Amino acid sequence: MVTVAVDCMGGDHGPTVTVPAVLSFLRKHPDIQAILVGREEVLKPLVGDDALAAPGARLSVHHATEVVGMDEPPASALRNKKDSSQRVAINLVKEGKADAAVSAGNTGALMATARFVLKMLPGIDRPAICSVLPTVSGQCHMLDLGANVDCTAEHLLQFGIMGAMLVAAVTHREQPSVGLLNIGEEEIKGNEVVKGAAELLRESGLNFYGNVEGDDIFKGTTDVVVCDGFVGNVALKTTEGLAQMLATFLREEFTRGIFARLTALVALPVLKRFKLRTDHRRYNGAVLLGLRGIVVKSHGSADACAFEQALVRAAEAGGNQLIERISSQIAKRAQAIEDGA
Amino acid sequence: MVTVAVDCMGGDHGPTVTVPAVLSFLRKHPDIQAILVGREEVLKPLVGDDALAAPGARLSVHHATEVVGMDEPPASALRNKKDSSQRVAINLVKEGKADAAVSAGNTGALMATARFVLKMLPGIDRPAICSVLPTVSGQCHMLDLGANVDCTAEHLLQFGIMGAMLVAAVTHREQPSVGLLNIGEEEIKGNEVVKGAAELLRESGLNFYGNVEGDDIFKGTTDVVVCDGFVGNVALKTTEGLAQMLATFLREEFTRGIFARLTALVALPVLKRFKLRTDHRRYNGAVLLGLRGIVVKSHGSADACAFEQALVRAAEAGGNQLIERISSQIAKRAQAIEDGA
Secondary structure (H helix, E strand, O other), rough: OOOEEEEOOOOOOOOOHHHEEEEEEEHHHOEEEEEEOHHHHHHHHOOOOOOHHHHOOOOEEEEEEEEEOOOOOOOHHHHHOEEEHHHHHHHHHHOOOOEEEEEEOOHHHHHHHHHHHHHHOOOOOOOOEEEEEEOOOEEEEEEOOHHHHHHHHHHHHHHHHHHHHHHHHOOOOOOOOOEEOOOOOOOOOOHHHHHHHHHHHOOOOOOOEEOOHHEEEEEEOOOOEOOHHHHHHHHHHHHHHHHHHHHHHHHHHHHOOOHHHHHHHHHHHHHHHHHOOOOOOHHOOOEEEEEEEEEEOOOOOOOHHHHHHHHOOOOOOOOOHHHHHHHHHHHHHHHHHHHHH | OOOEEEEEOOOOHHHHHHHHHHHHHHHHOOOEEEEHHHHHHHHHHHOOOHHHHHHOOOOOEEOOOOOOOOOOHHHHHHHHHOOHHHHHHHHHHHOOOEEEEEOOOOOOHHHHHHHHOOOOOOOOOOOOOEEEEEOOEEEEEEEEOOOOOOHHHHHHHHHHHHHHHHHHHHHHHOOOEEEEEEEOOOOOOOHHHHHHHHHHHHHHOEEEEEEEHHHHHHHHOOOOOEEEEHHHHHHHHHHHHHHHHHHHHHHHHHOHHHHHHHHHHHHHHHHHHHHHHHHHHOOOOOOEEEEOOEEEEEEOOOOOHHHHHHHHHHHHOOOOOOOHHHHHHHHHHHHHHHHOO
């Protein structure tokens, strides 16, 4: 039984989104327990007399008196909000009472608190943010997406290890392929950090594919794409911008005049399937990797459908020995370096 | 009268694409002359007895015996192919016989040859590649898109000046807005190079908007978006990948079963308008900025429609004192620094 601790107060919509998402999630996944973290007086009425919350059932409420504001500076949240729903959810992971924590709250505060409470895994220098993106044939895990703006080659190697272990844990394929995001496939391409990372990745024992380019992400060329947080964040935001623009253009063309509007009516079922397939809510939930515990960040603006997806990610990452896999891979590498030295 | 020198031999398709594109282009633009550069025995039959090529008319053929291969190393092209169509076209710019050169050939060789033949403008350290991207409301110029992988703050400032002057030259608006691509709008965000560039841009006298994020490119938040070549190339390729994936999904949904196929027939006019509006060929043609002459790079795979667009870019950049604008802006800045010191 996997247990997920949910910061129910965070995000743009708070408990009105998070609580229904948890209830729906638990109904679909009978092997998961959830702990709702936040103000009891707010959460309990929302749960009501749902059978899931009966004594001994899979849902419980854990009181936390404070809430971190969406614009609060991370340092202030860390210092002054020791009983925030975000922090208490992370504490539950630290204490072994939950396998993963999920929050749609303040990203900076979540990162800082998770790092402070859980600490880094030995051999990992920095946490990384890993998201799932759709591809033509399936999906791709990409990291880092914004936690680290100045990375060394060693950091990129660590991201590669963590990304590969996440995919291995979630998909049960032991040797997922890892690509290094670059501006050409040839080995001579790229800046010094990327060239150094390629060398480290080649010797890492991972299933290293080599350099990949931006378009390989959506082609599904590799299971994992590694990059520094600056590049990853720009690439992710740029694709969001393009997707929005194309959706706007498509809508405009299908509402330009009477004929187009009639066409839209006829095409509605097809357009709906297209929309469903490209629905960004299906890819909500970024895993913070590198800590001694699993924390998943949901988009602040997530609706119940999107937040439920973040819960799925947390349950997957929390239920498959991800931390142990990363630790063992890092230990193997340290041993190899020692043997080689 | 603006004169464009066209490397007719370069690109995946060579003269069968470039020559018809030039003929079509000249018919639409009576104020432009073109010099077709390449093997006379190949080009002359393609032009035939077209009136544009009559003695004294706007089209002439300039013989060049060699062609740079698409996979040829730039250093080898530079050393061994002194009479290549690419190099001769650039020579014509250097000699003042053309206002701009256009090539769909080997990018590395084009960059190296342009830099060797034309030399850098005083005060500019590196050439940058600038492309036009569509936005919700118009278009955006973005640079650098891959020429420079390790940039300093000063380089990014120079890119900002060059991009702003290109937009000013082409659109005749004197103060185009310039955004700095970053991972957040706040001033504290980003790596050290970007933070330094923001300071320089703020003091530059340009219409500096501040930091922009990836999605701002397609929102059209600023006229110019500045970034280093690594980030720019990844962002561009990533959007290409996403656009291809979405096109694939749309096609798949409209061919999934008989109903969807019938719907596609009905929706064809609307889908065609959408396709036209998002046609990447309309954005073909990247300007190499920072040299003592204008060189435009077309995609190697460009068809006649796309190549014609690159000719339009060359004529726009070549006909509006772009080099003089950049030089004067750089000189102003040098003077300001001297006055301040």
